[in-house]
Amino acid sequence: MSIFEVVRLLLDFGLVILIWLVQLVIYSAFPYYGHKELMLWHKKYTSRITLIVIPLMIGQLVISIIEILKNTSMFNIIICLSIYSIWIITFFFIVPIHKKINKSLYTPFALRKLIKINWLRTILWTLIFVLSLMQNMI
Structure with missing residues (x-):
């Protein structure tokens, strides 16, 4: 496994652990505050969280673009499209809800929508x- 593949796997692992913590612990606690x-708190x-998430997301995006340029396989296309989808969801849906919360313009519905x-x-x-794990095991 190359250093490039190790970095990719570490970024992917970091983000998957982080998102499960956010989903199951952090966001699910918002309605109880x-x-x-x-x-x-928000x-x-x-x-x-921005200090942790943004570098990981940018790193993951950069590596996926490099992978596509090196090898335009169906595998790399699926990963790249998934990453682009995450960026779209994050900046067009998740961030606006967080902005509403910061401005005290949220409702219980908005908190449930954030979780969903x-x-x-x-x-x-x-x-x-x-x-990513499967690719590195092959």
Whole structure:
């Protein structure tokens, strides 16, 4: 396994662990906070999690683009499209909900929507990790 493949696998693993924690622990706790407590926690949470998530997501995207350029296989296309889908879901659906929460414009419905939409990212990042792991085992 090359260093490139190791880095890819580590990024994929980091993101799959992170997304499951976000889905099962962090987002699922939001409805249990009082309004004031959620406002205080959410601002801290989003600034801190961004420092972890953005470098991992950018790294994963860059590696997927390099992989496509090196080898345009169906396997790499599926992974790349999954990563692009995650970016679209993140920046067109997840981030706007977080902005509403930060501005205190959220509703209980918005919190439930955040949890539901995030399942798509959870499934996609899990798929990417499993595919990446399988590719490195072959």
